Amino acid sequence: MAAFLQMNIRLNSIKIVPGRYSSLTDHQFRAPYRIRCAAASPGKKRYNIALLPGDGIGPEVISVAKNVLQKAGSLEGLEFDFQEMPVGGAALDLVGVPMPEETFTAAKQSDAILLGAIGGYKWDKNEKHLRPEMALFYLRRDLKVFANLRPATVLPQLIDASTLKKEVAEGVDMMIVRELTGGIYFGEPRGIKINENGEEVGISTEIYAAHEIDRIARVAFETARKRRGKLCSVDKANVLDASILWRKRVTALASEYPDVELSHMYVDNAAMQLIRDPKQFDTIVTNNIFGDILSDEASMITGSIGMLPSASLGESGPGLFEPIHGSAPDIAGQDKANPLATILSAAMLLKYGLGEEKAAKRIEDAVVDALNKGFRTGDIYSPGNKLVGCKEMGEEVLKSVESKVPATV
Numbered sequence: 001m002a003a004f005l006q007m008n009i010r011l012n013s014i015k016i017v018p019g020r021y022s023s024l025t026d027h028q029f030r031a032p033y034r035i036r037c038a039a040a041s042p043g044k045k046r047y048n049i050a051l052l053p054g055d056g057i058g059p060e061v062i063s064v065a066k067n068v069l070q071k072a073g074s075l076e077g078l079e080f081d082f083q084e085m086p087v088g089g090a091a092l093d094l095v096g097v098p099m100p101e102e103t104f105t106a107a108k109q110s111d112a113i114l115l116g117a118i119g120g121y122k123w124d125k126n127e128k129h130l131r132p133e134m135a136l137f138y139l140r141r142d143l144k145v146f147a148n149l150r151p152a153t154v155l156p157q158l159i160d161a162s163t164l165k166k167e168v169a170e171g172v173d174m175m176i177v178r179e180l181t182g183g184i185y186f187g188e189p190r191g192i193k194i195n196e197n198g199e200e201v202g203i204s205t206e207i208y209a210a211h212e213i214d215r216i217a218r219v220a221f222e223t224a225r226k227r228r229g230k231l232c233s234v235d236k237a238n239v240l241d242a243s244i245l246w247r248k249r250v251t252a253l254a255s256e257y258p259d260v261e262l263s264h265m266y267v268d269n270a271a272m273q274l275i276r277d278p279k280q281f282d283t284i285v286t287n288n289i290f291g292d293i294l295s296d297e298a299s300m301i302t303g304s305i306g307m308l309p310s311a312s313l314g315e316s317g318p319g320l321f322e323p324i325h326g327s328a329p330d331i332a333g334q335d336k337a338n339p340l341a342t343i344l345s346a347a348m349l350l351k352y353g354l355g356e357e358k359a360a361k362r363i364e365d366a367v368v369d370a371l372n373k374g375f376r377t378g379d380i381y382s383p384g385n386k387l388v389g390c391k392e393m394g395e396e397v398l399k400s401v402e403s404k405v406p407a408t409v
Contacts, residue, residue, distance in 0.1 A: 046079040047354055050110035050318070052103065055089040055132060056327025057337035057390075058116025064339040064394030065114065068363060069346040071401045076359040083110065087139075088118035088132035089327075098135040104142065112353035113320045114346060115139075117327035140180050145312035145320050146212070147219045148178040148291065149352070152298035152308060157371040160382040161303030164275065172301055174281045175227065177220040178291025180312055182212045183242070185288050206242045208287065213249040220285030221257040230282035232263045234270045234290055246287065267294070274298055295324060304379040306338030309345035311352045321349040335389035338377040340367055343397055366400035373400075 051066060053059040066082060073080055085103040086094050094100075098118075107113045119132045128134070139145075154162060154172040162169035187205035195201045217233070224231040233250045235243035247264055254262045265273065267290045273280065274294065278301050286294065299305040305325045312320040323341030331337060344367060350360035374385040375396045381387050388396070 044077045044079050046081060047111040048081045048083065048109070049349075050107045050113045051082050051084040052087040052107065052113060052115040053084065053090070054087050054116040054118045054135075054327065055120045056117050056329045056332040057325075058088075058118070058327055060116075060332070060335070060337050060390050061323065061339040061342035062114065062116040064390060064397075065342040065346045067394060068343050068366070068397055068401060069114070069349070071398055072346075072350070072359045072362040072366075073356070075362060075401070076356065078356060078359060087115070088135045089120050089123050091135065092123060092126070092130060092132060096130075098130065098132050099138040104138065107139065107318065107320075108143065110318050112318050112349045113139075113143075114342075114349055115320060115322040116342065117323070117325065119327045120329040120332075122329070137185065139320060140312060141186065143312075143317055143320060144181065144314040145317075146179060146181040147216055147313045148180040149223070149311045149313070149348075150176040150178060150291070150295040150298075150308060150324060152176065152295070152302050154302050155368065155371060157368070158303040158307070158380055161376075161380040163300050163303075164278070168276075168278065169301055172278045174278070174298065175223055175283050176291055176295045176298060177216065177223055177283060177285045178295060179208075179212065179216040179285075179287050180291075181288075182208050183288035206240060206287075206289075208242050208246060210245065210249055213246050214253060217250045217253050217285060220283055221253065221260050224260045224283035225257060228282040229259055230261045230263070231257075232265055232270070232281055232284050234265050234267050234284055234286035234294065236267050236290075237264070238266060242287075250285070270294060271297060274301065299324060304338060306341050306377065306379045307344075309341050309343075309348050311345070311348040313352060319349070319353040321345040321353060335391055336378055337390040338379050339390050339394050340377075340397075343367060343394070362401050363397075366397045366403070369400035369403065370396040 051062055053062040070080055083106050085106045086100065087103050088098050091100050091103060092098050118136055123132050152172065152174050154169045159166055159170055184204050184206040187207035190204050192200055192202050220231055233247065235246045237243040237247040271294065274297055284294065296305060299308045302308065308324045310322055310324050323345050325341055328337060343363060347360040347363035350356040350363070370393065373396065375388050375393055376385040377388060377390065377393055
């Protein structure tokens with residue numbers, strides 16, 4: 001699997017979680033979190049995990065990942081107390097808002113959060129504050145998880161599933177470090193207003209303060225230092241003032257990391273280079289919107305967006321772990337979803353959120369083992385393999401988790 005950074009890092013309310021966008025304190029990124037271990041059986045550790053299945057295929061993949069997480073944990077002396085709460089469209093249908101206060105409280109008080117997917121056609125015409133996707137913004141903002149880690153690795157078993165030629169895709173192993181709580185998604189002013197001519201005008205503001213850039217850059221430099229020592233900062237400094245500051249701050253920090261080779265690239269070129277020569281990238285750091293787009297592009301190099309997990313981390317408190325794919329309402333309830341991204345997100349939860357690396361490796365190895373045995377969901381299927389659904393893929397990974405023989409990549 002990808003070389004990951006080893007970090008030292010009942011519903012009775014229908015209120016939306018309050019709070020406006022504000023800058024966070026300027027501290028160096030620290031992890032793992034101070035985990036709140038509950039009382040457990042002798043010789044075991046117990047953690048509280050908030051499960052937010054969400055919409056579409058979310059409940060399907062979360063159900064599978066929960067079973068895998070529980071099994072891997074039990075084999076490594078861990079116990080989990082799971083609290084499942086509604087979020088997104090499911091919460092809208094239940095209580096009328098995408099982020100019930102009870103859900104946020106459960107998330108905030110947990111040791112880590114595993115989320116499925118949010119959104120769907122059903123709610124597309126809702127007013128903005130009643131769109132399912134707003135739940136993600138509330139979570140990211142109010143949990144203050146500013147660093148989003150998105151690994152993209154082409155596994156040898158899935159080389160034929162990549163949309164690129166074998167010689168281009170083979171060997172790709174990168175980490176995209178995306179700033180998650182700033183930029184155009186949160187900047188002010190924002191909204192739809194009427195100008196002096198009586199015409200509607202949409203406003204979204206790309207804005208970054210120096211400390212926001214510095215803290216995500218430090219995470220990226222530390223990530224690159226633990227990988228192959230190459231960091232590419234992606235911006236649009238030839239056009240955007242926010243990017244000019246971004247480049248200035250990242251460049252200034254480079255002197256603190258002489259062992260990391262820093263380069264810069266405009267986002268349009270980066271999008272092209274990801275397809276032309278993806279192996280040139282080791283670690284990429286970029287802003288919120290560019291990271292959103294580039295990580296989805298990178299997912300197709302690996303064979304499917306159904307393969308990419310993510311971890312969203314802050315300076316303290318629980319981390320948020322989720323697959324980067326959407327809710328896929330067109331296949332929801334049909335047992336067609338690929339659960340591997342969510343399973344791997346559970347592995348990241350163990351590694352980054354709880355510091356339980358042995359249990360995490362059990363899951364990572366089990367995914368590789370299931371792929372070695374030829375099991376494939378539809379999105380990564382190629383001739384000669386066995387086509388399975390979401391549940392069966394989960395069952396095969398579970399079998400492999402129990403195996404004492406480590407899988408090989």
